[in-house]
Amino acid sequence: KPVRHELAGAASHTSGRARKGNSLREAIERETDRPMAKLGWLASLAAAVVVVVTLRSPLAAAQLRPGYYASICPNLETIVRNSVRQSMAQSQISAGATLRLFFHDCAVRGCDASIMIVNSNGDDEWRSPDDQSLKPQGFQTVLDAKAAVDKDPQCRYKVSCADILALAARESVVQSGGPNYQVELGRYDGKVSTKSSVVLPHVDFNLDKLNAFFSGLGLSQTDMIALSGGHTIGVTHCDKFVRRLYTFKGARPQYSPPMNLAFLRQMRGTCPLNYSPTTVAMLDAVTPNKFDNGYYQTLQQQKGLLSSDQVLFADRRSRATVNHFAANQTAFFDAFVAAMAKLGRIGVKTAGSDAEIRRVCTKVN
Numbered sequence: 001k002p003v004r005h006e007l008a009g010a011a012s013h014t015s016g017r018a019r020k021g022n023s024l025r026e027a028i029e030r031e032t033d034r035p036m037a038k039l040g041w042l043a044s045l046a047a048a049v050v051v052v053v054t055l056r057s058p059l060a061a062a063q064l065r066p067g068y069y070a071s072i073c074p075n076l077e078t079i080v081r082n083s084v085r086q087s088m089a090q091s092q093i094s095a096g097a098t099l100r101l102f103f104h105d106c107a108v109r110g111c112d113a114s115i116m117i118v119n120s121n122g123d124d125e126w127r128s129p130d131d132q133s134l135k136p137q138g139f140q141t142v143l144d145a146k147a148a149v150d151k152d153p154q155c156r157y158k159v160s161c162a163d164i165l166a167l168a169a170r171e172s173v174v175q176s177g178g179p180n181y182q183v184e185l186g187r188y189d190g191k192v193s194t195k196s197s198v199v200l201p202h203v204d205f206n207l208d209k210l211n212a213f214f215s216g217l218g219l220s221q222t223d224m225i226a227l228s229g230g231h232t233i234g235v236t237h238c239d240k241f242v243r244r245l246y247t248f249k250g251a252r253p254q255y256s257p258p259m260n261l262a263f264l265r266q267m268r269g270t271c272p273l274n275y276s277p278t279t280v281a282m283l284d285a286v287t288p289n290k291f292d293n294g295y296y297q298t299l300q301q302q303k304g305l306l307s308s309d310q311v312l313f314a315d316r317r318s319r320a321t322v323n324h325f326a327a328n329q330t331a332f333f334d335a336f337v338a339a340m341a342k343l344g345r346i347g348v349k350t351a352g353s354d355a356e357i358r359r360v361c362t363k364v365n
Ligand code: HEM
Pocket: 033, 093, 095, 096, 097, 099, 100, 103, 133, 134, 135, 201, 202, 203, 205, 210, 227, 228, 230, 231, 233, 234, 235, 236, 237, 238, 240, 306, 308
């Protein structure tokens, strides 16, 4: 019987209660984003600093290597590649959902698949407000790949969910037209997942806040700009950028980087004031479904929907890198691959009391 993530089982995001028998599509359609966490950014960053101290684990990261499963599960990469291909054929949005899932996993408690744990008491990462817009398709892609891996008797219960997620993220990039790269492997799965550990960047972050968050993870401004290029695929819901389209009476004035006027009018059509919570728009207006440097050209044209994206072009300190990646796709791909490797080393766990190879990705053994 295939394993399904509770999220894929169509829990209503607003009620948080599982409803049986609903399809993935219905789950998406019902998906309503919660407002971003109420924490102020200062509190978020302070918490990030605390978390990051425990996230840096250079020793464990040093043990990662591409050939880790060469004798344990020699066909691992082919199995995951084929499984992700099937997931992408079933749902166009699975690639973006899977890549984002990898980021949200690594940035919180390190790359240990803690994002996938479903705790019976409801206190787990995926139910935190900042993870409410993660799509079921990302979880399902990993669960399906795990099932495919465990079907091979040589591999059964020997490959961590964290490694399968890292491989599935790579496949999502490659099979969307992005760069191919070797994935370092050998991560163990974490045993802990709590809502309170979730600290992620928000759309209203300016360059300083984005840099502070990523430098807390050991990533540079260039890494951050390259990883933001993950927004070359995938979508965003209206609530994430609607405040940039209208002036709301009484709203706290907030900085918003400039938006192309014709595009702004077009987006008012997509997201009217009474927008539906399920309406989405492409993050890369130039080449929406292709993993390429169109995202940076989108920013040059001032068609970035998320303020945190457009600010990378608006701020003079990051604009040169945006222009460089917009003009030179190879430079973007090289920087993205390097940054993904660094992201994949965050907080890595190896064999020990705080880690294991999970048999079922949604449950601690
Ligand atoms: C720089 C800070 C970042 C912020 C503030 C941010 C924020 C967001 C937001 C608000 C969305 C739209 C969610 C929705 O409405 O459904 C989104 C989507 C996405 N993000 Fe990010 N993100 C950041 C960095 C990253 C990174 C580092 C990656 C991976 C390398 C990434 C990959 C994605 C992908 C692929 C999507 C599309 C998801 C989908 O279509 O389901 N993001 N992000």
